[in-house]
Amino acid sequence: xxxxxxxxxxxxxxxxxxxxxxxxxxxxxxxxxxxxxxxxxxxxxxxxxxxxxxxxxxxxxxxxxxxxxxxxxxxxxxxxxxxxxxxxxxxxxxxxxxxxxxxxxxxxxxxxxxxxxxxxxxxxxxxxxxxxxxxxxxxxxxxxxxxxxxxxxxxxxxxxxxxxxxxxxxxxxxxxxxxxxxxxxxxxxxxxxxxxxxxxxxxxxxxxxxxxxxxxxxxxxxxxxxxxxxxxxxxxxxxxxxxxxxxxxxxxxxxxxxxxxxxxxxxxxxxxxxxxxxxxxxxxxxxxxxxxxxxxxxxx
Amino acid sequence: xxxxxxxxxxxxxxxxxxxxxxxxxxxxxxxxxxxxxxxxxxxxxxxxxxxxxxxxxxxxxxxxxxxxxxxxxxxxxxxxxxxxxxxxxxxxxxxxxxxxxxxxxxxxxxxxxxxxxxxxxxxxxxxxxxxxxxxxxxxxxxxxxxxxxxxxxxxxxxxxxxxxxxxxxxxxxxxxxxxxxxxxxxxxxxxxxxxxxxxxxxxxxxxxxxxxxxxxxxxxxxxxxxxxxxxxxxxxxxxxxxxxxxxxxxxxxxxxxxxxxxxxxxxxxxxxxxxxxxxxxxxxxxxxxxxxxxxxxxxxxxxxxxxxxxxxxxxxxxxxxxxxxxxxxxxxxxxxxxxxxxxxxxxxxxxxxxxxxxxxxxxxxxxxxxxxxxxxxxxxxxxxxxxxxxxxxxxxxxxxxxxxxxxxxxxxxxxxxxxxxxxxxx
Numbered sequence: 001x002x003x004x005x006x007x008x009x010x011x012x013x014x015x016x017x018x019x020x021x022x023x024x025x026x027x028x029x030x031x032x033x034x035x036x037x038x039x040x041x042x043x044x045x046x047x048x049x050x051x052x053x054x055x056x057x058x059x060x061x062x063x064x065x066x067x068x069x070x071x072x073x074x075x076x077x078x079x080x081x082x083x084x085x086x087x088x089x090x091x092x093x094x095x096x097x098x099x100x101x102x103x104x105x106x107x108x109x110x111x112x113x114x115x116x117x118x119x120x121x122x123x124x125x126x127x128x129x130x131x132x133x134x135x136x137x138x139x140x141x142x143x144x145x146x147x148x149x150x151x152x153x154x155x156x157x158x159x160x161x162x163x164x165x166x167x168x169x170x171x172x173x174x175x176x177x178x179x180x181x182x183x184x185x186x187x188x189x190x191x192x193x194x195x196x197x198x199x200x201x202x203x204x205x206x207x208x209x210x211x212x213x214x215x216x217x218x219x220x221x222x223x224x225x226x227x228x229x230x231x232x233x234x235x236x237x238x239x240x241x242x243x244x245x246x247x248x249x250x251x252x253x254x255x256x257x258x259x260x261x262x263x264x265x266x267x268x269x270x271x272x273x274x275x276x277x278x279x280x281x282x283x284x285x286x287x288x289x290x291x292x293x294x295x296x297x298x299x300x
Numbered sequence: 301x302x303x304x305x306x307x308x309x310x311x312x313x314x315x316x317x318x319x320x321x322x323x324x325x326x327x328x329x330x331x332x333x334x335x336x337x338x339x340x341x342x343x344x345x346x347x348x349x350x351x352x353x354x355x356x357x358x359x360x361x362x363x364x365x366x367x368x369x370x371x372x373x374x375x376x377x378x379x380x381x382x383x384x385x386x387x388x389x390x391x392x393x394x395x396x397x398x399x400x401x402x403x404x405x406x407x408x409x410x411x412x413x414x415x416x417x418x419x420x421x422x423x424x425x426x427x428x429x430x431x432x433x434x435x436x437x438x439x440x441x442x443x444x445x446x447x448x449x450x451x452x453x454x455x456x457x458x459x460x461x462x463x464x465x466x467x468x469x470x471x472x473x474x475x476x477x478x479x480x481x482x483x484x485x486x487x488x489x490x491x492x493x494x495x496x497x498x499x500x501x502x503x504x505x506x507x508x509x510x511x512x513x514x515x516x517x518x519x520x521x522x523x524x525x526x527x528x529x530x531x532x533x534x535x536x537x538x539x540x541x542x543x544x545x546x547x548x549x550x551x552x553x554x555x556x557x558x559x560x561x562x563x564x565x566x567x568x569x570x571x572x573x574x575x576x577x578x579x580x581x582x583x584x585x586x587x588x589x590x591x592x593x594x595x596x597x598x599x600x601x602x603x604x605x606x607x608x609x610x611x612x613x614x615x616x617x618x619x620x621x622x623x624x625x626x627x628x629x630x631x632x633x634x635x636x637x638x639x640x641x642x643x644x645x646x647x648x649x650x651x652x653x654x655x656x657x658x659x660x661x662x663x664x665x666x667x668x669x670x671x672x673x674x675x676x677x678x679x680x681x682x683x684x685x686x687x688x689x690x691x692x693x694x695x696x697x698x699x700x701x702x703x704x705x706x707x708x709x710x711x712x713x714x715x716x717x718x719x720x721x722x723x724x725x726x
Contacts, residue, residue: 050686051379051382051383051386134560137549137557137560138547138548138549139487139489139547139549139560139561139564139566140487140560140561140564140566157487157547157548158548159547159548159549159551159552160549161549161552162548162549162550162551162552162704163548163704247552248496248497248498248552249497250496250497250551250552250700250704251704262693265375265376265379266375266689266690266693267687267689267690267693268379268382268404268686268689269690
């Protein structure tokens with residue numbers, strides 16, 4: 001009896017050791033590629049380092065943060081980022097859900113439809129944004145051509161990406177076009193997890209389509225929904241490429257990402273740019289905590 | 301298994317090759333021969349010409365030059381170079397640097413003053429490359445802003461010469477645009493330029509304001525002259541073009557957007573760099589043979605075309621500076637300039653190359669450029685120094701505010717001047 005326990009402990013101990021051995025490579029990778037840059041960024045944010053300078057940066061305390069928080073440009077970039085996040089993730093979720101339901105229902109050529117749905121997602125964002133940029137053009141863009149000449153809805157062409165409200169709408173639309181397939185894909189996987197019997201049973205009980213959707217589909221889809229929303233929100237907060245290509249951050253579309261790039265890369269302000277990065281880190285952290293809480297509530 | 305073997309072999313071979321390629325720069329061949337490394341363009345005809353000239357140089361001198369390919373995007377290339385330089389690497393001896401970098405990376409470059417023959421180059425470019433009294437780079441090839449005009453339409457509406465002043469440009473653009481729209485082309489515009497908020501707008505606005513401001517703008521760190529009458533007038537005038545003679549979307553146009561409007565035959569005038577000339581004359585271009593180039597119109601003060609182009613600088617961390625100077629001399633010689641001009645259309649940096657009949661025969665439009673390089677204006681890289689990009693962004697953002705009608709010219713220009721002073725003093 002005692003011998004068994006000891007050998008059990010021994011076995012456990014050696015298994016734990018083995019587990020550490022197996023985990024070591026990914027832990028090392030995490031520390032080198034994840035923690036080191038993070039800590040270095042924190043450190044740099046308290047210095048006045050610049051890229052390509054002979055002198056090393058000096059420690060200047062919170063000066064970068066004070067400068068940052070006193071700038072309207074920064075706060076408006078935070079606001080724009082949140083606006084973009086809410087607009088794009090919201091639309092992507094509803095459209096993605098619609099597409100997922102559609103792709104989950106049985107119809108002919110469903111395989112082709114599912115494949116076609118993925119094309120926007122498969123394109124690199126830069127390519128997609130460039131393509132839409134040409135399409136939005138006020139002189140030779142196909143969208144103006146369609147609305148003015150072909151359909152006659154507008155009397156004269158509109159410079160979509162060159163005026164405050166429309167620029168943000170254009171940016172959101174391109175992102176929605178590009179990433180809805182991703183949301184749809186995750187939700188589709190979730191839908192396929194729902195057992196068919198539940199629908200059959202509810203059919204017997206006489207439930208209508210609405211009841212089936214709200215009482216069976218939606219509750220059981222929740223885990224997939226949370227995953228999709230987490231991924232999309234975190235991506236949206238870091239948005240850079242769509243905006244950089246379509247509007248270069250002008251006309252009320254400057255995001256924290258583009259604002260950071262400008263300072264860190266264009267202006268070589270390593271210290272100040274790192275301070276912006278740190279604030280992005282915290283904004284993302286807030287969202288992560290919120291979502292993790294949401295998952296926990298759901299588990300209980 | 302047997303079938304997989306060749307695949308494995310080829311795979312390993314490729315891996316090994318990449319490995320050796322990556323390490324190549326650190327192992328100069330042989331003990332006695334010196335190896336130089338040159339970080340240049342990654343793409344285009346230039347790579348080919350550089351390689352063949354490096355081979356020629358090796359045959360002549362026994363010095364081997366390895367050509368490394370820098371990032372294609374110039375912002376990224378600058379970041380790449382800044383990383384090399386702050387690490388004080390001796391791996392790269394010669395850098396191909398943009399016309400706006402002398403102030404930003406000049407402190408790392410050796411002084412070429414009296415090491416190369418400055419007199420053979422356009423003085424404006426030498427001045428552009430002189431940072432804190434050091435000539436930090438030799439001119440490699442140049443670029444300058446040009447006015448493109450539709451010669452056929454000018455004739456159709458009774459104009460004999462391209463516009464000489466901004467006012468003439470406006471008048472002609474309006475008349476041609478009205479006429480063409482009456483004839484049924486509803487998407488025809490008078491003038492396209494680069495109005496997006498980026499470095500290209502700095503180039504355009506510098507031309508507008510320098511041509512009107514008698515004292516010049518960005519004359520020194522203390523006299524920016526952005527709020528002078530000429531500067532304000534120029535910014536106001538540019539803003540008045542938007543939606544009148546220029547498309548409303550011009551505030552998002554970079555070089556290629558304006559060239560697309562132009563080359564699809566939808567504009568009477570365009571401001572662009574020389575590259576658009578060859579493309580416009582290509583087979584299949586809608587405006588082939590219908591256009592010509594002229595200098596950018598003048599204001600009250602002068603003619604002003606923004607200088608662009610590339611230079612060759614030698615790193616002070618190079619262990620073979622003497623050899624590097626020889627190679628830079630070789631690459632910037634008039635013979636080399638001539639070859640680049642004929643084979644690739646790269647614009648010469650020495651006046652005498654423009655007298656060469658072969659060059660003019662191969663590139664007839666160069667004839668006008670020689671004169672333009674005596675009237676070019678430099679972006680204030682050496683005036684501002686390391687913070688040039690930041691200053692440039694503060695400037696073009698405010699010009700952009702004016703263009704897009706969100707701010708009056710006088711308000712935007714005083715904001716720009718204050719911000720720039722703040723940046724410089726920080």
